[in-house]
Amino acid sequence: MNCLQEYDFKKLASQQKSVQMKMRMLALDHFKDGSSRTQIAKYLKVSRTSVNKWVSTFLDEGIEGLKEKPRSGRPPFLTFGKHYHPDSIYYLLDNMGFSWVTSRSRHPKQSQQIQDDFKKTENRNDP
Numbered sequence: 095m096n097c098l099q100e101y102d103f104k105k106l107a108s109q110q111k112s113v114q115m116k117m118r119m120l121a122l123d124h125f126k127d128g129s130s131r132t133q134i135a136k137y138l139k140v141s142r143t144s145v146n147k148w149v150s151t152f153l154d155e156g157i158e159g160l161k162e163k164p165r166s167g168r169p170p171f172l173t174f175g176k177h178y179h180p181d182s183i184y185y186l187l188d189n190m191g192f193s194w195v196t197s198r199s200r201h202p203k204q205s206q207q208i209q210d211d212f213k214k215t216e217n218r219n220d221p
Contacts, residue, residue: 097153098125098126099126103119103120103122106157114162118160121140122148122149124137131149171190
C-alpha cells in the first residue's frame with residue numbers, strides 16, 4: 095500500500111494517450127483514496143474483475159505491469175500500412191465477399207414540397 099502514495103495517478107492519467115491506461119490510472123487513484131473495488135467499478139463503469147486485475151497487477155508489478163502487452167492471434171488479412179490503387183480496393187472487397195452498394199443520388203432541383211403537392215393532386219383524380 096505504501097507504493098500507492100508515491101504516485102500522482104491523476105497526473106499520470108492525464109499524460110496517457112491510451113484510454114485503457116487512463117482508466118487504469120483513475121482506478122488506482124480511487125483505490126489510493128480508499129474506495130472499494132466495487133465502488134471503483136461503478137464510478138468507471140467497468141467490471142469489478144477488471145478493477146481487481148488492475149490493482150493486483152499494480153501491486154505485484156508496478157506501473158510497468160499495467161502497460162499493454164502484445165496480443166496473440168491471427169495476423170490481419172489486410173494490413174493498412176499498404177497502399178492500393180482505388181481499382182484494386184474494389185477487387186479486394188469483391189474477393190473478400192463484400193459488395194459496393196451506394197444510395198441513389200438526389201437531383202439538385204429535387205423538392206420535397208413539389209413531391210408532396212404532386213401526391214395530393216394525384217389522389218384527387220382517383221375515383
